[in-house]
Amino acid sequence: MEFLQVWHTAPWSDVQAWRWLARVFTGNVVQEALFYGAAASLIGVLLHGVLRRRLARRLIGQWPTAADVRREMTYSLSTLLVFAAVGVAVVAAVVTGRAEVYVQVQPYGWTWLVLSFVLMLLWHDLYFYVTHRLLHTRWWFRRVHGVHHRSRHPSPWAAYAFHPLEALINAMVVPLALVVIPLHVGVLLAFTAHQVLRNAHGHAAVETMPAGFSHHRLWGHFTTTTHHHMHHETAKGNYGLWFTWWDRWMGTEIAQYRQRFDEVTGSATP
Ligand SMILES: [Zn+2]
Ligand SMILES: [Zn+2]
Structure with missing residues (x-):
């Protein structure tokens, strides 16, 4: 990475350093907004617009109202700023050698590249489950997580509709991983793309998976x-978040989940 050398060799003045951080922050905001905006718009336009009539019978509860969508978009904007700020900290950690984000495949090879992506999904799933349980304790729910739960019937824009403190907690999943392992820049991009797409899809209010999916030996996870x-x-x-096993292992899966899935997908036995 070019800026790695620049950081170490250039005699930085405070003004230059702040300018550099501001540029990284702006770049992060644009990148996060593009990823998130593209995913939420794509799923929103497709499922709530183009296919709205066809998917009406697969509506899980109700369509979100326009007021819901506006509120979710507003909170999503603040989340983008928090994510971008944490991204600046990650870049600063990388350029000062405290974390490793590499560009070439070679230092660790293809096996690690693929394995690290799978590990990131498993780590994110565990991290989210634990922090989510904490966010549902009385203090955190009242002051922080309640913001996300104002959407009883969410739209894809609820994916990032968080109180800033919850956004910060969620954003820590990557820096915490980088404390322990090196990650390829492509793995980080794939991780982000998967995260925004599945998050927006998970808040889509209509079920798009085929009948029987929740009972399937593999897909049911x-x-x-x-x-x-x-x-x-x-x-x-x-x-x-991504897998059903933590809820099953911890006894927190809603008992009617599979039945409700069958009803929504039209495969419930009368
Ligand atoms: Zn919750
Ligand atoms: Zn949610």
């Missing part, structure tokens, strides 16, 4: 929009 929608309806149970 993946969370669905119904899974997370029920969490928004009740604010109790179904705390998981």
Whole structure:
């Protein structure tokens, strides 16, 4: 990375350093906004616009109102700023040698590249489950997590509709990983793309997965929009992010989840 050498060799003045940080921050905001804006708009326009009529029978609860979407977009903007700020800290850690984000495949090879992506998904899933349970304790729910739960029937824009403190907690998943492991820049991009797409999809209010998905031996381990929608309806149970196993292991899966999934997808036995 070019700026790595620049950071170490150039005699930085305070003004230059602040300018550099401001540029990195602005770049992060643009990048985060593009990723998130593209994912939420794509899923919103497709599922709530183009396919709205066709998917009406797969509506899990209700369509979100325009007021819901406006509020979710506003909070999403503040989340983008928090994510971008944490991104600046990550870049600063990388250029000063405290964390390693590498560009070439070679130093660690393809096996680590693929494995690190899988590890990041598992780590994110665990980190989210634990912090989400904490956010559902009385103090945190009243002051912080309640913001996300104002959406009882969320839209894809609820994916980033967080109190700034919750945004900060969520943003720490990557820096905490970088304390322990090196990550390829492509893995970070894939991680972000997967995260925004599945997050927006999980708040889509309509179930798009095929009938039988939640019972399947393999696919049944993946969370669905119904899974997370029920969490928004009740604010109790179904705390998981990407996989259903933490809720099953910890006994927090909502008992009616699979039945509700069957009803929504039209495969419930009468
Ligand atoms: Zn949610
Ligand atoms: Zn919650």
